[in-house]
Amino acid sequence: MKRTWIAVEHGRRSRGCLLLGVLFFAFTASGGSAWAVPGPDSVVVVPNRNVPGSLALAERYRATRQIPRSQVCPVDLPATDTISLSEFRRGFVRAVAACLGDDNGRIEAVVLVRGLPLRVTVPIATGTTRVSFAAAAALHQTTTSTGGEVLGMAPGQPVNCGGGNTCYGARLPNGFLRQGPFEPGWSREFRGFVHRPRLVTMLHGRSDEDAARLIASATTAEALGGAAAEHLFMNGADPARGVRDQDYDGAIAALTALGQTATRVPFDANLSGRSLASYFVGTAGLGATIEGNTFLPGALVDNLTSFGALPPNFEAPANEVQVSIARWVTLGVAGVHGTTDEPLNNVFPDRDLSVDYVEGASLGEVYFRYLPFAYWHNLVLGDPMAAPYAVRPVVNITGLSAGARVAGDQPVRVEVTDPLDRPISALRLFLDGRLIAESTGTPIELCLSALGSAQLLAVAQVGDDGTPASKHRPKGWRGFDFEVTPGPLGCQPELDAGVQPDAASLDDLGITDSGSGVDAGLADASDVGFVGPPDTPAAQPECGCRSTYDRGGLDVAWIFALVVFQSRKKSGAKTALGSIA
Numbered sequence: 126m127k128r129t130w131i132a133v134e135h136g137r138r139s140r141g142c143l144l145l146g147v148l149f150f151a152f153t154a155s156g157g158s159a160w161a162v163p164g165p166d167s168v169v170v171v172p173n174r175n176v177p178g179s180l181a182l183a184e185r186y187r188a189t190r191q192i193p194r195s196q197v198c199p200v201d202l203p204a205t206d207t208i209s210l211s212e213f214r215r216g217f218v219r220a221v222a223a224c225l226g227d228d229n230g231r232i233e234a235v236v237l238v239r240g241l242p243l244r245v246t247v248p249i250a251t252g253t254t255r256v257s258f259a260a261a262a263a264l265h266q267t268t269t270s271t272g273g274e275v276l277g278m279a280p281g282q283p284v285n286c287g288g289g290n291t292c293y294g295a296r297l298p299n300g301f302l303r304q305g306p307f308e309p310g311w312s313r314e315f316r317g318f319v320h321r322p323r324l325v326t327m328l329h330g331r332s333d334e335d336a337a338r339l340i341a342s343a344t345t346a347e348a349l350g351g352a353a354a355e356h357l358f359m360n361g362a363d364p365a366r367g368v369r370d371q372d373y374d375g376a377i378a379a380l381t382a383l384g385q386t387a388t389r390v391p392f393d394a395n396l397s398g399r400s401l402a403s404y405f406v407g408t409a410g411l412g413a414t415i416e417g418n419t420f421l422p423g424a425l426v427d428n429l430t431s432f433g434a435l436p437p438n439f440e441a442p443a444n445e446v447q448v449s450i451a452r453w454v455t456l457g458v459a460g461v462h463g464t465t466d467e468p469l470n471n472v473f474p475d476r477d478l479s480v481d482y483v484e485g486a487s488l489g490e491v492y493f494r495y496l497p498f499a500y501w502h503n504l505v506l507g508d509p510m511a512a513p514y515a516v517r518p519v520v521n522i523t524g525l526s527a528g529a530r531v532a533g534d535q536p537v538r539v540e541v542t543d544p545l546d547r548p549i550s551a552l553r554l555f556l557d558g559r560l561i562a563e564s565t566g567t568p569i570e571l572c573l574s575a576l577g578s579a580q581l582l583a584v585a586q587v588g589d590d591g592t593p594a595s596k597h598r599p600k601g602w603r604g605f606d607f608e609v610t611p612g613p614l615g616c617q618p619e620l621d622a623g624v625q626p627d628a629a630s631l632d633d634l635g636i637t638d639s640g641s642g643v644d645a646g647l648a649d650a651s652d653v654g655f656v657g658p659p660d661t662p663a664a665q666p667e668c669g670c671r672s673t674y675d676r677g678g679l680d681v682a683w684i685f686a687l688v689v690f691q692s693r694k695k696s697g698a699k700t701a702l703g704s705i706a
Contacts, residue, residue: 163234163324163489163509164600165192166555166584167309171221171262172238174199178333179240186236186328186340190510191582191604193558196232198224200241206436207244207255210277217258218265218276228558233309234489234509235262237327239336243436243465243504249279254293256280257434257465257504259325263493264297264500266321270314280500286469287365294469295498302497306589306598307490324489326505330454331439339507342459343488346423346513352402354421356380356387356479359396359406359414365470366407366429372476373405379480403479407470409447415456423513425482425491426453426461429473433463434504450506460488460507468502485515486597516594517601518543518585520552525573525581527605533612535575540568541585547595550588556581572616575609 170192172183180199187197202208202216222229237259244255265276275297284294300313300320312321330336346352358377361367373389380387390396394410397417404420407429420426430447432438438449445452450463462474475495482491489509496503524537539562541552549566557580562569566585573581582604589595 173240176240195558234324263325295501297500299499342422343508343511351514352421352423354400354402356403358389361407424458464502466502487512515599520603529607536616548588
């Protein structure tokens with residue numbers, strides 16, 4: 126741990142200056158810890174600029190989850206179901222990287238927004254095939270072990286699909302299978318590939334309002350602490366669609382041990398009247414079992430069938446092919462998985478995902494931790510941050526509040542508490558998406574300089590101390606918008622940890638006043654001899670730039686500020702210093 130004097134300048138991400146004359150300090154860890162688990166600090170939201178509803182839905186999600194505006198990256202893509210690989214590279218990969226700039230390295234989850242294509246065409250030796258847009262977005266940074274690009278290579282290969290038949294099946298194993306915890310830059314060399322995935326989900330449904338239900342389901346469930354209802358495991362309708370039934374008994378036992386109600390039932394397309402926290406089945410047709418049951422906020426679903434996320438399944442009900450995953454979205458689930466083309470039955474997630482979810486893991490992690498393959502047809506709908514069963518740390522910000530309109534620089538304090546007394550591995554503070562301070566859980570105090578509309582976001586993360594409650598390292602956060610008008614520059618010093626100095630002595634300042642008890646605002650030689658700037662902070666990148674507004678005469682300002690502070694201290698005054706000209 127080192128004590129670092131910092132101030133914050135409101136400006137573009139490219140600015141790297143820390144202003145001089147700082148009056149508050151923050152503790153920062155020298156190395157930092159992994160930024161694991163999707164949170165507003167590590168999620169990028171990608172809508173389609175050519176679809177107005179997509180932009181509106183993206184803003185709705187951003188505001189709900191307090192994601193920095195700099196992490197919303199609209200792209201310019203056709204409003205079609207399928208695009209070419211070249212369009213994907215240019216319109217998504219390059220565009221999002223350019224939008225994020227230096228922040229690209231801290232992103233671990235991508236939220237695609239309704240209005241984007243669902244599939245990407247990839248050339249293969251015999252013509253073309255398709256992968257889901259989400260799968261391409263998840264793996265475009267993955268390479269072969271020799272450094273070759275994976276995006277663009279054939280995603281599948283001929284496989285035996287039973288009965289002496291050969292089918293085109295998934296080829297690339299999921300490097301994150303049963304791994305964790307996830308974090309930005311996560312990588313693993315596995316079976317000839319260097320896997321560098323991102324967690325990719327989508328907000329989608331038959332309408333924008335339906336897609337927004339995914340957001341409401343996640344946040345409502347988090348407010349309730351999870352879905353207090355039954356986890357239903359229904360046998361597959363036939364052997365081909367029942368291949369994941371083998372997971373049921375183990376998942377049920379684990380959920381029961383966690384205090385949940387979990388049940389296995391025979392296949393029944395019209396089973397109804399249940400309140401469900403999750404539902405797993407395999408079938409090409411369902412009747413009342415969807416609309417006839419109540420799916421509580423936070424519920425997860427997976428149906429093992431070929432065409433759940435086929436493009437027509439997001440259109441009118443009359444266009445449904447097999448069982449549309451959009452039907453569950455309409456009923457308010459938080460997450461559902463399907464495929465955008467014929468996938469074969471070996472690519473669906475292990476039902477143990479429900480156990481991790483109840484333990485407190487996030488939606489984005491649980492689906493991707495149990496998908497056997499990457500770069501295929503899989504699509505997960507939902508908010509990757511959703512973790513309704515997690516107990517999050519509590520972040521508090523004092524000095525500013527949501528919607529505040531303040532004048533000039535503001536002293537800000539950020540602190541975190543944990544309901545379960547778990548260790549905090551990281552506390553980070555962002556201004557307009559730019560990291561400005563961090564610690565390993567100790568409070569952050571600083572003098573915040575901003576001008577105009579701004580956004581403050583503080584994110585804390587639990588460290589893993591070996592207890593079940595810390596296993597998935599949940600995050601908690603607090604964020605809001607505020608506005609700053611021109612006003613006083615600098616913040617009054619906090620001395621002696623906030624204890625008001627003795628009115629008759631300057632011992633608190635480390636000096637002895639050689640004059641009388643009150644010097645009427647005049648500084649004697651020892652006063653002036655003491656005053657000076659703090660120790661020079663470590664060099665910061667790009668510090669040849671200027672502030673967005675002039676703070677000239679800093680050395681004189683420091684002397685003046687502390688002299689005035691001394692005289693006010695002697696007389697018991699507690700008013701803040703005025704503007705330093």
